[in-house]
Amino acid sequence: MTARSLPFGGDSHILDLRVARHLVLPAVNGLLLRRGKAGPTSTVPAHHSTCYTWTYERDQPRLAKLTRQARAGQWDPDVHLDWNIQVDVQDPAVDLFDEASSPLAEFQAYRNLPVTAQRDHRAAMLAWMMSQFLHGEQGALFAACQITESISWYDAKLYGATQVADEGRHVEVFQRYLDDKLQRRYKINDNLYVILESLSRDPRWDLKFLGMQILVEGLALGAFGTLRLSTKEPLLRELLRLVISDEARHVHFGVVALERFYSEELPEPERREREDWAYEMCVLMRNRFLAHEYYEEYWAHAVSRREWDRISLESNYMRRFRHTMFRRLIPNLRRIGLMTDRVRSYYEKLGLLEWEKEKAAPDLTADDLLAA
Secondary structure (H helix, E strand, C coil): CCHHHCCCCCCCCCCCHHHHHHHHHHHHHHHHCCHHHCCCCCCCCCCCCCCCCCCCCCCCHHHHHHHHHHHHCCCCHHHHCCCCCCCCCCCCCCCCCCHHHCHHHHCHHHHCCCHHHHHHHHHHHHHHHHHHHHHHHHHHHHHHHHHHHHCCCHHHHHHHHHHHHHHHHHHHHHHHHHHHHHCCCCCCCHHHHHHHHHHHHCCCHHHHHHHHHHHHHHHHHHHHHHHHHHCCCHHHHHHHHHHHHHHHHHHHHHHHHHHHHHHHHCCHHHHHHHHHHHHHHHHHHHHHCCCHHHHHHHCCCCCCHHHHHHHHHHCHHHHHHHHHHHCCHHHHHHHCCCCCHHHHHHHHHCCCHHHCCCCCCCCCCHHHHHHC
16 A cells, blocks of 8 residues: 555645544545445445434524525426437537536547547546536435434534435436436546545544535535536536535535534634545545546556546646636635645645635525526
């Protein structure tokens, strides 16, 4: 096992041995044993406690408001989406996936392919990306269930129930689009598997909030928005618009829940541990977008994985990725108190600090995200 095999190898720097202790087993399972790809199911033990509250006290007005908004915003995939729309990956008038939104545009071997083959490759890249959305949404579904069980605030449990419904709907629409329209699906990326197993195993309710609501959902908002801007396919655009409206509430939920807890209730050594853990998650999330599953299918015979990573990391695609996907995540980390001077230099090395002063949730709305 090498340092580069683990999430805290390479350009990442582990700052707290407690973070390493929590991440080593998921990293071994995901990056070395590749258990997300080993079979049709993966079983991960969950160690959180279920918290019953017998007072039923409604003492979180911001969460109560969010619950009302969530109930009003529920949508039905069979009613609000036109599944009769035909999707043709070779239709030049309805480009499924703009090549500028992928690392392919600067990959000479791809540029040498016939136009029809290039469209097939872009459709495969889209299927890879949406497959990772699907797997992430399944993780979000389970995390929402665990959050609803483990948090002690009654208002948070009521909102959590609406998010469980949201995430189940998201799993359904991504699976349906992949199977019915693109007719292909990729296995989970190893980096994403590490994130999901880590969140499932960790017993601390706030880490589930931080990992899923702030980090995974925050990054997904940027990814969904980027994809929506880069596709002309009408069903996919509307599907993403509806999902974005839900995800904006989910990130809002995480910021409201953690802002006061981290600033007023969590002891400083534990807050620092969360700060380091959040950084490691950001490295894993950046690496999950290197599209290794697509690379292994199409290009492993022609270029080394190291060279593929170099092309991807230096591409306009990755620069755009950092801009759109971390643009909302970094301000949220600052708002909940996990972006102090002791870790800012690490984010700066990843090129992520330029958005530190951008608007954070809950001031950021779904309309802001759709317009961005």
